Amino acid sequence: MIQVKKLVKRFGPLKVLRELDFEVSPGEFVALMGPNGAGKTTLMRILATLSRPTSGLVQVASYRLPNEGTSLRAHIGVVSHQPLLYGDLTGEENLLFYSKLYSVDSSRIGEVLNLVGLYNRKHDLVRTYSRGMQQRLAIGRAILHNPRILLLDEP
Numbered sequence: 001m002i003q004v005k006k007l008v009k010r011f012g013p014l015k016v017l018r019e020l021d022f023e024v025s026p027g028e029f030v031a032l033m034g035p036n037g038a039g040k041t042t043l044m045r046i047l048a049t050l051s052r053p054t055s056g057l058v059q060v061a062s063y064r065l066p067n068e069g070t071s072l073r074a075h076i077g078v079v080s081h082q083p084l085l086y087g088d089l090t091g092e093e094n095l096l097f098y099s100k101l102y103s104v105d106s107s108r109i110g111e112v113l114n115l116v117g118l119y120n121r122k123h124d125l126v127r128t129y130s131r132g133m134q135q136r137l138a139i140g141r142a143i144l145h146n147p148r149i150l151l152l153d154e155p
Helices: 040-047 069-075 091-101 107-115 131-143
Strands: 002-011 014-024 055-060 063-065 076-079 149-152
Touching (some): 002 040, 014 040, 063 069
Parallel strands (some): 076 149
Antiparallel strands (some): 002 014, 055 063
């Protein structure tokens, strides 16, 4: 499902990812651990199509990156350390907004809010949510469209 071979990412002269090789099969869970600055978020950004590799092969769900990144986006869900939610909208309104972006039927919103334990707070503005509640809503946003792959960066 994810295949990475000889992945290199440079920022100017700084080589952040150095010929990284790994594979993740369907159904597997993988945790990346390492000190700050080790390149974990850089790798996640490449897998999420938010950054381009300098060189190497990256294939996610049979899509080669970066060339097929646009097609891949419909099949991945991403949660970063920033929840990327609209504080002046309710939890339900946030998911409604994203459901339109993903062409997901709005009936899925209640199911997702229930799944992340926020159904009873769906009418509250997101800015009133605790950090943990915002992260749960961000997870809900990431799974709203039933992605094949879920990427979590410091959720």
